[in-house]
Amino acid sequence: MERFSIGDVEVASIVERDGAWRNPLVMYPSAERGLVDEHLRGLPDFVYDAAQDLLVITYQTFVLRTPRHTILIDTCVGEDKPNRGDWLDYPKQPWLDGFAALGLRFEDIDYVFCTHLHVDHCGWNTRLVDGLWVPTFPNAKYIFGRREYEFWAAESEKGADPPGDVWRDSCLPVVEAGQALLVDDDHALDDSIWLTPTPGHTPGHVCVNLRSNGQRAVFTGDLMHHALQCREPDWYSCFCWDTAMSNRSRRMILESVTDTDTLVVPCHFPGTTAGRVVSDGDRFDYRFRGA
Ligand SMILES: [Zn+2]
Numbered sequence: 001m002e003r004f005s006i007g008d009v010e011v012a013s014i015v016e017r018d019g020a021w022r023n024p025l026v027m028y029p030s031a032e033r034g035l036v037d038e039h040l041r042g043l044p045d046f047v048y049d050a051a052q053d054l055l056v057i058t059y060q061t062f063v064l065r066t067p068r069h070t071i072l073i074d075t076c077v078g079e080d081k082p083n084r085g086d087w088l089d090y091p092k093q094p095w096l097d098g099f100a101a102l103g104l105r106f107e108d109i110d111y112v113f114c115t116h117l118h119v120d121h122c123g124w125n126t127r128l129v130d131g132l133w134v135p136t137f138p139n140a141k142y143i144f145g146r147r148e149y150e151f152w153a154a155e156s157e158k159g160a161d162p163p164g165d166v167w168r169d170s171c172l173p174v175v176e177a178g179q180a181l182l183v184d185d186d187h188a189l190d191d192s193i194w195l196t197p198t199p200g201h202t203p204g205h206v207c208v209n210l211r212s213n214g215q216r217a218v219f220t221g222d223l224m225h226h227a228l229q230c231r232e233p234d235w236y237s238c239f240c241w242d243t244a245m246s247n248r249s250r251r252m253i254l255e256s257v258t259d260t261d262t263l264v265v266p267c268h269f270p271g272t273t274a275g276r277v278v279s280d281g282d283r284f285d286y287r288f289r290g291a
Helices: 033-041 093-101 146-157 164-170 172-176 243-257
Strands: 003-006 009-017 020-022 054-056 059-065 070-073 111-113 126-129 132-135 141-145 180-183 193-197 206-212 215-221 263-266 275-280 283-288
Touching: 003 206, 003 215, 009 093, 009 206, 132 172, 141 146, 141 172, 146 164, 146 180, 164 172, 172 180, 215 243, 243 275
Parallel strands: 070 111, 111 141, 141 180, 215 263
Antiparallel strands: 003 009, 009 059, 020 054, 059 070, 126 132, 193 206, 206 215, 263 275, 275 283
16 A cells, blocks of 8 residues: 655555556557557566566555545445446455555545546445445545536436446435535645646546645546556557547646656556656656655
């Protein structure tokens, strides 16, 4: 479990799943084999399983303890969710154990942020109790981007399945319980936590910014899934909704943090996850924290 501080805020991660997961050429449809191999040689060993030719992908939730609030960012796949497919049917107890290991109870969470509403970012929003989906965190306000929420609501109405189930079992019950705040994509919770719109992976994808005592971090959700995308910012993932928009948003954030002290915290990066971005001509280089 990763832990670090940004000013007065303690950050920890709860890992739901870790390990080799996706072939680079499947993950990045516009990637070239030669460039993949070249870039992987310059990255730490833990980002790639060479024996299986699979990128290593982590599924995790970030916990922020500020002087005033306890906050979650992204809530993985969750438990008991129907129609998720075999590939997401891995054990979920590690997430519950990780949550408890931080000394947390469900009642302790004040805010839940979802960078977007894909299956692996809103799962623990709800859990199944006596056959009903109820918010997992009874005292939390859940921050959903209005644009993102309404897009998936419309998809669900069209009968898209999935993601129909995801919206219906992990988002709608939170709204019905009166615990959701549907916000603009540049919403600010206070002067230390605010959103930046980064559409493309999904229509309402956002990054979550953190500032405390002069230190900065940005939680980038699925703006990028692997450090390869710092070397090649135009390699959109096979899961992106609008590939050109995804590329623009990725470049915009990478340029904004390059050669600064801002810690970048991408949801799916393995190992120490967080890192800093440095310039390298037209490309960027990702330096994992502690690597
Ligand atoms: Zn994801």
